[in-house]
Amino acid sequence: MDNDTTHLYSIEEFEDSLVGDTIKDVYLALEERGYNPINQLVGYLMSGDPGYISSHKEARQKITKIDRNKIIEVILRDYIKKL
DSSP: OOTTOOOOOOHHHHHHHHHHHHHHHHHHHHHHTTOOHHHHHHHHHHHOOGGGSOOGGGHHHHHHTSOHHHHHHHHHHHHHHTO
C-alpha cells in the first residue's frame, strides 16, 4: 500500500464506530460486574436512567456522553445491514 494514498472517512462512519466501541466497552464492563448486559442496556435506552449502567470502568460516563437516539439508530442500522 502506498503511503501517499488518501483515505476518506465519513463523519457517520466515525460516529457509528465510536458508538459501537462504546456499546462494546459498556457491555463488557456490565458483564464483568455480573450483570445481564442486554437487560441493563435496554433498561437504560428505554428509560434514560443512567442507574442501569454500572460506573465500573467508567461505563456510565461513557454511555451518557452519547445521545440515546444515536445509540438506537446505530444498533438498528447495524441490524438491518445484516438482513
